Amino acid sequence: MENSALSFALEKLRxxxxxxxxxxxKGENAPFRAIECVFEQCPGFPYWPxxxxxxxxxxxxxxxxxxxxxLKFNTEECKYYIDNASDVFFKELxxxxxxxxxVTAADTLSxxxxxxxxxxxxxxxxxxxxxxxxxxxxxxNKPSFIKGTITGPFTFSAGFSDREGxxxxxxxxxxxxxxxxxxxxxxWQIKEFKNISKNSIPVIFMDEPSISQxxxxxxxxxxxxxxxxxxxxxxxxxxxxxxxxxxxCCGKTDWDITIESNVNIINFDAxxxxxxxxxxxxxxxxxxxxxxFLSFGIVPTLDKEALKCLDKDKVYKKFAETIDCFTSxxxxxxxxxxxxxxTPGCGCGSLDDEMAKKAFILAKELSELLKERF
Numbered sequence: 001m002e003n004s005a006l007s008f009a010l011e012k013l014r015x016x017x018x019x020x021x022x023x024x025x026k027g028e029n030a031p032f033r034a035i036e037c038v039f040e041q042c043p044g045f046p047y048w049p050x051x052x053x054x055x056x057x058x059x060x061x062x063x064x065x066x067x068x069x070x071l072k073f074n075t076e077e078c079k080y081y082i083d084n085a086s087d088v089f090f091k092e093l094x095x096x097x098x099x100x101x102x103v104t105a106a107d108t109l110s111x112x113x114x115x116x117x118x119x120x121x122x123x124x125x126x127x128x129x130x131x132x133x134x135x136x137x138x139x140x141n142k143p144s145f146i147k148g149t150i151t152g153p154f155t156f157s158a159g160f161s162d163r164e165g166x167x168x169x170x171x172x173x174x175x176x177x178x179x180x181x182x183x184x185x186x187x188w189q190i191k192e193f194k195n196i197s198k199n200s201i202p203v204i205f206m207d208e209p210s211i212s213q214x215x216x217x218x219x220x221x222x223x224x225x226x227x228x229x230x231x232x233x234x235x236x237x238x239x240x241x242x243x244x245x246x247x248x249c250c251g252k253t254d255w256d257i258t259i260e261s262n263v264n265i266i267n268f269d270a271x272x273x274x275x276x277x278x279x280x281x282x283x284x285x286x287x288x289x290x291x292x293f294l295s296f297g298i299v300p301t302l303d304k305e306a307l308k309c310l311d312k313d314k315v316y317k318k319f320a321e322t323i324d325c326f327t328s329x330x331x332x333x334x335x336x337x338x339x340x341x342x343t344p345g346c347g348c349g350s351l352d353d354e355m356a357k358k359a360f361i362l363a364k365e366l367s368e369l370l371k372e373r374f
Contacts (some may be wrong), residue, residue, distance in 0.1 A: 017367035021347025047147035061159035152208030212251030231261035267295035281329035
């Protein structure tokens with residue numbers, strides 16, 4: 001995306017609202033109810049949600065695993081693993097690497113639609129995405145933005161083991177495979193978004209909750225630079241093909257990882273972790289000066305008791321406290337207000353239907369209030 005188009009796209013994000021990840025709906029009509037909810041609450045910036053209570057395949061890691069080279073199921077231990085020693089694995093790996101090189105070397109995604117379709121996301125891995133596509137195709141007013149998602153490479157790698165029971169993270173070939181594989185999953189979504197609404201701006205988030213564990217005991221030897229390079233590779237390819245890239249982390253983390261990953265958007269839990277990200281004020285300020293956006297996950301979805309007590313005024317007060325946290329660290333208030341939009345803090349899959357709706361409504365109301373006031 002050229003600089004002028006990028007600036008215009010980012011300007012339209014200001015004080016917008018979209019959702020994150022999962023919704024709690026289950027039962028026969030869950031996918032339709034979920035899409036209705038999305039377009040009712042955020043029609044200008046819709047996304048396709050995960051429904052982990054509807055199908056087990058919609059788990060955030062397994063959802064993106066279809067056609068992953070070497071993926072097998074261990075019936076004794078009831079878990080998936082990557083068989084990285086079989087002839088089939090190496091054949092599939094070679095195909096993946098060739099596909100990746102062809103797609104990423106091209107000028108447009110339309111040049112390699114057949115290749116990308118090998119990495120499409122379908123039922124049962126997502127039961128909302130086709131309904132989502134149809135809704136946008138049939139809409140008279142196309143949305144300004146269309147949001148897609150992948151699980152980030154570090155979190156994805158934490159969900160599997162290799163043939164010997166070790167994390168893929170400690171195998172250079174497997175991590176290269178995962179990065180290329182997830183890149184193609186992201187680019188397939190961009191291709192589809194452009195086909196159904198050419199004037200809508202695609203936005204792809206990398207969901208990376210596990211980077212909050214980098215440096216902790218279980219991941220003590222994980223190096224920040226390695227995680228940054230993985231994220232940067234995917235982000236650069238997303239941006240090359242005309243989309244905006246974002247990263248979502250709903251915990252306390254080393255925010256250098258997100259800031260230096262070359263994304264357009266950083267989505268953080270603004271209800272609980274403003275002080276955490278505020279500690280990186282100098283780099284955060286430069287991120288915004290360079291055009292980056294902060295996505296304020298201002299409504300808590302992982303703490304039901306906190307959500308129960310919230311109303312519109314309390315959400316606005318929390319937002320104002322977050323702004324004060326940043327301005328106290330020498331970040332100009334107008335800079336922040338010109339480079340922010342609103343989401344819930346994380347997915348709503350662990351909530352009941354009414355509480356999930358409340359989280360959406362509160363975040364949407366804050367978005368509308370900010371547009372009125374500023």
